[in-house]
Amino acid sequence: MAVDEQREHKWLGKSVKRKEDERFVRGRGNYLDDIKLPRMLHMSILRSPYAHARILSIDTSRAEALEGVVAVVTGELLAQHNLAWMPTLSGDTQAVLATDKVRMQGQEVACVVAESPYIAHDALELIEVDYEPLQAVTSPQQALEAGAPLIRDDKEGQEDNRVYHWESGDLEATDRAFAEADRVVSLETFYPRCHPAPLECCGCIADVDPATSRATIYMTSQAPHVIRTVFALVAGLPEHNIRIVSPDIGGGFGNKVPVYPGYVVATAASLLIGRPVKWIEDRTGNLISTGFARDFHMKGDLALTSEGKMLGLRVKMLSDQGYAYADAQPSKFKAGLFHLVTGSYDLPAAHIVTDGAYTNKAPGGVAYRCSFRITEASFLIERLVQSAAYEIGMDPVEFRRLNFIKADQFPYESATGFVYDSGDYERALDLALEQIGYAELREEQKRAREEGRLIGIGVASFTEAVGAGPSKDYDILGIKMFDSAELRLHPTGKAILKLGVKSQGQGHETTFAQIVSEELGIPPEDVHVVEGDTDNTPYGLGTYASRSTPTAGGATALIARTLREKAKRIAAHLLEASEEDLDWDGERFAVKGAPDRAKTIQEVIFAAYTDLPEGMDAGLEGVKYYDPPNLTFPFGTYAVVVEIDRGTGQWKPIRVVAVDDCGVRINPMIVEGQIMGGLTEGYAMAAMELITFDEDGNCIGSNFMDYLIPTAWETPHFELHETVTPSPHHPIGAKGVGESATVGSPAAFVNAVVDALAHVGVRNLEMPVTSDKVWEALNEAGLAQ
Amino acid sequence: MLGERGEDAKILSGGQSLIPLLKLRFASPAVVVDINRxxxxxxxxxxxxxxxxxxxxxxxxxxxxxxxxxxxxxxxxxxxxxxxxxxxxxxxxxxxxxxxxxxxxxxxxxxxxxxxxxxxxxxxxxxxxxxxxxxxxxxxxxxxxxxxxxxxxxGPGERSGGAYLKLERRVGDFATAAVGVQVSFEAGKIARAGIGLTGVGATNLRATEAEQALVGAELDEEAIQGAAELAAQAADPQSDTRGSAEYKRHVVRVFTERALRASAGKANG
Missing domain, CATH: 3.30.465.10 (Uridine Diphospho-n-acetylenolpyruvylglucosamine Reductase; domain 3)
Structure with missing residues (x-):
């Protein structure tokens, strides 16, 4: 399974134009709300205005009386069908519609099904709910205090608001490292709650046909196959009668992995009414109730020798999980892959203590391009490393270099149990420093300070772990995290490739076609890629956590190679030669030493249906389920230069240089698009994105006036560069890349702003680093103008 | 129409305030009077x-x-x-x-x-x-x-200067604070001064005392700082997610200074 390095790449590494863009730029995409079925009804959700309240009564009679209303669904009705609660992807439970209490603002309380979306919406105002407000729990610290209101009183044996306590690493070795340390540097920081905010909100059309008993559910889902299984398990529908179709999806970022109450109620309503039911979530519904991101309170301690060598790392993390533990994360680890917090550094010992707490907020937790909590881990270590460098009087870059895992240490086993596949961190760092002109910038920073200007240079050298996964560690509700590819070669040499993953904008229709092209010599325009329909694609776990190329990409290359083997046998028959005498040149099988005696792949495929060797089955197709032996570990260095306005505290990125190493790049243009998107989101989190709550648990950040995402105006210009260190175990040497920039870049931006103020002792500014926070720091340091 | 229907009728011109109100169901007039034609x-x-x-x-x-x-x-x-x-x-x-x-x-x-x-x-x-x-x-x-x-x-007169400076968290956001300054000069002295403040009070505010302090003066650094201080005092901001009241007041001072400095060159030019 080693990387095929014998031949020069013909189709890998080519920026083939995205096949899917033809329909998107013409406005001919097919998104959920574009789908209209005959006799379709519309559903709207009534949400709780309170963060924590007992439901005394719900009166739906006035809503039911409104002309055009077909049904009003409440938790009580669902409870009769045992559907008032559903399992989360982390094995907890979450309410579909509230029965006893509401536990967050925006929680689903009732649904109206009506002939038009307007009537459904109008009727919501006619539902009367009598609430008894209860004290809201709005922080994990408050949640874990003695006497805090018990949020999950529905759960037997749940006596406090603790969700989990989980430790990782070697406590004894870490204690020893700290005992031997000359110096300990600490940093406490908070990675605030933010939201993936995909352009398209969530939605579904449930069509349970009473005549056939088949449930066809069109759904904005990143993981349609898993959803089908969950529906079979939860609703008790026979799995062969459930068909989940994910049409074109307008962004997911992890937000569209979980099962949301709207999907379940629409399906139940369609089952009960016998007509298709459409639910389209509005922006506020999306921002306040669906999978959020982050909300980790973190503290890191670094044990160092007097020379600056890292001896050990201690981390404590407290997570705000919302009212349900609903992280859509597939590992057996309680805090996802947060224990990758040792990052790019050769840390002999590490110990991590994590606690999760229930609060009166939306559940979710891992969404937003975060690689199952590596975003938080990477942020903490990259911020901590910079602080430590200042404290010991070293340049942050030299401190990183001193402590990097070296190129010859791979495969490298980390103190918390990961085996990093490959890397060359110093090469990526050096390229970033060279491109940004680091040495000159440090000089310029000095001169600027003398002139009264504040310039900061921030660096982050991240390591990612993506591509879940090896099934020994990763599963969703027991389902192993393999992925699949089914390849059919048709008589005229054209291919259909069906995958278990599902693009939400990542360009799968092009990238995966290129893998087939590379392996079989069929040009990408002759490969049609199908995803997102459970009736018509092999079982897979979906697209999130940068896993599609590491898993389904591997499956695609391997099934193509299997078909090539059969094609070779057919070619031998056609050329009247033995298989051993044939060479594959990327497009043709030719007889060794007689290159004129050759058959193109298209000729061979035609023969698979017309002229087969004796005893061989016709056709050329197959399915591969690929369980990768390990995660892949992309890495890189981001370097950012900022200048601060001393009058207002505003800061502005002047340059952003990104060096990414994601192994072999299949389509460099698509990879760069992923990186630019991720850098934009990284900047967004560093600068403005925030969902916060007042003391009553009211969500602030429930629309795009309060929840700020950057426009083209603020988004910095990005300078992209690359190094290539192939993954040794992936069939084409590729690593995942979808989340690298979101994971790695927030720390680079924050590090840059802090660096501008480091000379006056500033060590931390909390995200989002808004101008008022910077002004306060300037003011304290006497630098404000 | 407005007389007949009262609150039940609303004028529609650009729609950039009315349509959001309708969308959020804060307003539901029976009649929308479109004046666009x-x-x-x-x-x-x-x-x-x-x-x-x-x-x-x-x-x-x-x-x-x-x-x-x-x-x-x-x-x-x-x-x-x-x-x-x-x-x-x-x-x-x-x-x-x-x-x-x-x-x-x-x-x-x-x-x-x-x-x-x-x-x-x-x-x-x-x-x-x-x-x-x-x-x-x-x-x-x-x-x-x-x-x-x-x-x-x-009309601004022959010699005049003006600027509008706005601090926003992101394009499309309302002002954290903004300051508009307009000054007209006669014989090197300020003949008329206008200073308007955004986002730092219950209405758009006029910094009247700062304006008065400028009239008749030369626009030198002392006058600029004095007026900026008076403008900051005229602001009546609230602390919110955009920043503390103290911060917003400070931004008013800084922006008034900057806007006045930008206008100073016009006195004789």
Missing amino acids: IAGLDTLAEEDGGLRIGALVRTKTCELSELLRDRYPILSQAAAQISDPIIRNLGTVCGSVAHADPQGDWGSALMAAGAEAVARGPGGERTLPLSDFFQGPFTTTLEPTEVVTEIRVP
Whole structure:
């Protein structure tokens, strides 16, 4: 399974134009709300205005009386069908519609099904709910205090608001490292709650046909196959009668992995009414109730020798999980892959203590391009490393270099149990420093300070772990995290490739076609890629956590190679030669030493249906389920230069240089698009994105006036560069890349702003680093103008 | 129509305030009176030494206007900083003024420029100076049956300078704080000064004491700092997610200084 390095790449590494863009730029995409079925009804959700309240009564009679209303669904009705609660992807439970209490603002309380979306919406105002407000729990610290209101009183044996306590690493070795340390540097920081905010909100059309008993559910889902299984398990529908179709999806970022109450109620309503039911979530519904991101309170301690060598790392993390533990994360680890917090550094010992707490907020937790909590881990270590460098009087870059895992240490086993596949961190760092002109910038920073200007240079050298996964560690509700590819070669040499993953904008229709092209010599325009329909694609776990190329990409290359083997046998028959005498040149099988005696792949495929060797089955197709032996570990260095306005505290990125190493790049243009998107989101989190709550648990950040995402105006210009260190175990040497920039870049931006103020002792500014926070720091340091 | 239907009728010009209110179900008028096809309301021109801005003049038109760029830079700069291009394409100057959002930029920029609103109702036409037009958040001296048909801005004189500086968290956001400054000079001294503040009070505010302190003075560093301090005192901001009251007041001071400094070069030029 080693990387095929014998031949020069013909189709890998080519920026083939995205096949899917033809329909998107013409406005001919097919998104959920574009789908209209005959006799379709519309559903709207009534949400709780309170963060924590007992439901005394719900009166739906006035809503039911409104002309055009077909049904009003409440938790009580669902409870009769045992559907008032559903399992989360982390094995907890979450309410579909509230029965006893509401536990967050925006929680689903009732649904109206009506002939038009307007009537459904109008009727919501006619539902009367009598609430008894209860004290809201709005922080994990408050949640874990003695006497805090018990949020999950529905759960037997749940006596406090603790969700989990989980430790990782070697406590004894870490204690020893700290005992031997000359110096300990600490940093406490908070990675605030933010939201993936995909352009398209969530939605579904449930069509349970009473005549056939088949449930066809069109759904904005990143993981349609898993959803089908969950529906079979939860609703008790026979799995062969459930068909989940994910049409074109307008962004997911992890937000569209979980099962949301709207999907379940629409399906139940369609089952009960016998007509298709459409639910389209509005922006506020999306921002306040669906999978959020982050909300980790973190503290890191670094044990160092007097020379600056890292001896050990201690981390404590407290997570705000919302009212349900609903992280859509597939590992057996309680805090996802947060224990990758040792990052790019050769840390002999590490110990991590994590606690999760229930609060009166939306559940979710891992969404937003975060690689199952590596975003938080990477942020903490990259911020901590910079602080430590200042404290010991070293340049942050030299401190990183001193402590990097070296190129010859791979495969490298980390103190918390990961085996990093490959890397060359110093090469990526050096390229970033060279491109940004680091040495000159440090000089310029000095001169600027003398002139009264504040310039900061921030660096982050991240390591990612993506591509879940090896099934020994990763599963969703027991389902192993393999992925699949089914390849059919048709008589005229054209291919259909069906995958278990599902693009939400990542360009799968092009990238995966290129893998087939590379392996079989069929040009990408002759490969049609199908995803997102459970009736018509092999079982897979979906697209999130940068896993599609590491898993389904591997499956695609391997099934193509299997078909090539059969094609070779057919070619031998056609050329009247033995298989051993044939060479594959990327497009043709030719007889060794007689290159004129050759058959193109298209000729061979035609023969698979017309002229087969004796005893061989016709056709050329197959399915591969690929369980990768390990995660892949992309890495890189981001370097950012900022200048601060001393009058207002505003800061502005002047340059952003990104060096990414994601192994072999299949389509460099698509990879760069992923990186630019991720850098934009990284900047967004560093600068403005925030969902916060007042003391009553009211969500602030429930629309795009309060929840700020950057426009083209603020988004910095990005300078992209690359190094290539192939993954040794992936069939084409590729690593995942979808989340690298979101994971790695927030720390680079924050590090840059802090660096501008480091000379006056500033060590931390909390995200989002808004101008008022910077002004306060300037003011304290006497630098404000 | 407004007289007959009262609160049940709303005027639609650019729709950038009304449509969000409808979408959020904060307003549900039975009648929307679309004035977009009334001829003659889109004048943006100088007449009798002053500027006329008709009820259908879009913010985008002001942003692109060479007349405003050359003669009324405060208005040109304000226009370019209002919300985002899509909203500027539709939103109107008069609609923004009549809506009277304390976070609106047009009110304070126009107030600094000494503008007045022309209102027309069943009783005829009257002129309302903007300096006492804003009564509270979304409240003006306009009668329920009156419509703003035009804004008039006095000519800036031969030597004048102006600027509109806005701090926003992101393009499209309302101002954390913004300051509009307009000064006219005669014989090297300040003949008229206007300072309008955005986002730091229950209405667009006019920093009257700061204006008065400037009139008759030379625009030197002492005058600038003194006026900036008075403008900061005139601000009455609230702490919120955009920043503390103290921070916003500070930004008013810094922006007043910067806007005045930018205008100082025009005294003799």
